[in-house]
Amino acid sequence: MRLACRHCLCRGGCDGRATGSYAARRSCRRALAAAFGVRFQNGFALDSTGSGQITFRRSDGSLPSGPIANGRKASERVDSVTTYPGQAFRLDPALRAEPVLVLRAGYQLLLPEVAFKFSERTPRISATNLLQGAVVYHGMGRVAVFGEAAMFSAQVVGPDKRPIGMNAPDAHENSRFALNLLHWLSAVQP
Numbered sequence: 001m002r003l004a005c006r007h008c009l010c011r012g013g014c015d016g017r018a019t020g021s022y023a024a025r026r027s028c029r030r031a032l033a034a035a036f037g038v039r040f041q042n043g044f045a046l047d048s049t050g051s052g053q054i055t056f057r058r059s060d061g062s063l064p065s066g067p068i069a070n071g072r073k074a075s076e077r078v079d080s081v082t083t084y085p086g087q088a089f090r091l092d093p094a095l096r097a098e099p100v101l102v103l104r105a106g107y108q109l110l111l112p113e114v115a116f117k118f119s120e121r122t123p124r125i126s127a128t129n130l131l132q133g134a135v136v137y138h139g140m141g142r143v144a145v146f147g148e149a150a151m152f153s154a155q156v157v158g159p160d161k162r163p164i165g166m167n168a169p170d171a172h173e174n175s176r177f178a179l180n181l182l183h184w185l186s187a188v189q190p
Contacts, residue, residue, distance in 0.1 A: 030042070033089065033145060036095075036136055036138055036143050036145070037091060037092035037094075037095040037097070037136065038089050038090075038091060038092075038095075038134070038136065038145050039089055039090045039091070039092065040087050040088075040089040040147065041087060041088050041089060041090070041109055041127075041130065042087075042111065043087065043088070043109040043110050043111040043112075043124075043125075044085050044086065044087065044109065044110045044112070044116075044118075045085070045086060045087065045088040045103055045107055045108070045109055045127050045130065045132060045147065046085065046107065046108055046109075046110055047106060047107055047108075048106050048107075048108065052084055052085030052086070053082060053083070053084055053085075053164075053170070054082065054083045054103070054107070054132070055080055055081070055082045055170060056080065056081045056082075056083070056101045056102070056132075056133075057079065057080045058078070058079045058080070059079070060104060061102065061104075062101065062102045062103070062104050063078070063079070063080065063081055063100075063101065063102075064098070064099055064100070064102060066098050066099075066100065066135075067098070067135070067180070067184050068100050068135060068177065068180050068181050068184055069100070069177075069180070070180075071176070071180045071183070072180075072183060072188075076176060076179075076180055078173045078176050078180060079173065080173055081101065081151065081171070081173060081174055081177045082151065082168060082170045082171035082174060083101065083132055083133075083148040083150070083151045084148055084150040084151065084164055084165075085116075085148070086132060086146075086147040086148025086149070086150075087132075087147035087148070088103055088107075088109055088127050088130035088131060088132055088147050089130060089131055089132075089134075089145065089147055090130060090131070091131065091134055091136075095136060096136070096137040097134050097135060097136040097137065098135050099131050099133075099134050100131070100133035100134050100135055100144075100146075101131060101132040101133030101134075101146070102129060102130075102131055102132075103128060103129065103130045103131070103132060104128065105128045106128070107127040107128060107130075108124045108125065108126060108127055109124060109125050109126070109127040109130065110123070110124050111123040111124065111125070131147070132146060132147045132148055133145070133146045135181075135184060142184065142185050144181055144184075144185055150164055150165045151165060151166075151171065151174050151177075152165070152166070152174070152178050153165040153166065154166045154167040155167075166178070
């Protein structure tokens with residue numbers, strides 16, 4: 001991990017505080033993730049209508065059963081998690097990891113030349129079976145990797161102050177998901 005961080009610092013990427021241009025921060029995150037066997041795709045995961053809001057559900061397999069979705073007991077079970085425009089990634093095949101958020105058929109990865117600038121001509125590829133979340137066992141430690149961060153926040157956006165993140169109506173289980181994730185990271189949960 002230290003090598004990846006030094007690599008970013010030396011190449012003018014992030015400085016550990018996520019400052020600098022959006023592209024530089026994204027490049028730094030990609031290098032750091034690669035040190036853990038996670039391969040970020042440089043694009044934005046969207047559904048076929050162009051919406052970046054994605055609800056992962058246990059019922060369709062996009063929120064797989066596992067330590068994060070199941071929690072430690074029945075009252076901690078999570079059946080859905082909502083994310084917002086973000087990246088997608090793959091895991092190295094030999095990596096000891098568990099997918100947490102799996103993109104279903106019909107999702108696309110848009111590859112704009114300028115971040116958040118999309119048009120009909122924006123290149124796109126299938127995002128089917130790419131991930132937006134995974135947990136990784138690394139040595140004696142644990143790492144959580146997510147391609148989207150707003151799901152762990154509570155924000156309002158736009159002139160109409162639309163809630164996104166944990167305070168959004170469609171994301172009522174995101175806070176439980178975050179708590180289950182913290183339990184797993186701290187090894188309170190196997």
